[in-house]
Amino acid sequence: MSFMHEFREFAVKGNVMDLAVGVIIGGAFGKIVDSVVSDLIMPLVGLVFGKLDFSNLFIALSEVPPGTARTLEAYKTAGVPVFAYGNFLTILLNFLILAFIIFVMIKQINRLKREAPPAAPAAPSEDIVLLREIRDSLRR
Structure with missing residues (x-):
């Protein structure tokens, strides 16, 4: 068997x-x-709690040159090492909201699957009914 034939068989x-x-x-x-x-979701959360953008939360890890704007972008441009924890918080919050939404969706899908009534068992065929009657009469 050739390599291409095996690969095609695997792929399909x-x-x-x-x-x-x-x-x-x-x-x-x-x-x-x-x-x-x-x-x-995030615009609604921002409407209720104010703008939740933590991307500009950081701690400068060295001295900042005078006249540098107090923004993460300006500090990075100036070459100041920063501990930028704000972006991580924003991504973490987005992940938690995303995970919660997926959890609720999966929970609803599973609930819909469970709520479907089980199919009624099919009526036994005439042969089965006759065999049961014979069995019952033999027991008596």
């Missing part, structure tokens, strides 16, 4: 194709959820 197996579809859909779903967080 169901598991590989399912994984590829899952990755593509997962990437698209990630973009949708990211948009929900950044375009819908």
Whole structure:
């Protein structure tokens, strides 16, 4: 069996194709959820709590040249080492909101799956009914 034939057989197996579809859909779903967080949720959170952008929170780790604006960008441009914890806090908050949204969505999907009534068992065939009657009469 040639290498190309083996590779083609591997690539078209169901598991590989399912994984590829899952990755593509997962990437698209990630973009949708990211948009929900950044375009819908965060503006509402900002409206309630004020603007939650921590990206300009930092601590200068050395002396700052005089006349440098007190922004992270200006400090980095001036070559001042900074402990920039604000961007991490913003990303962490976005992650927590994203994880919560996914949790709620998965919980709802699972609840909908459970709420579907189980299918009623099919009525036994005439052969089964007849065999049961014979069994019951033999017991008596």
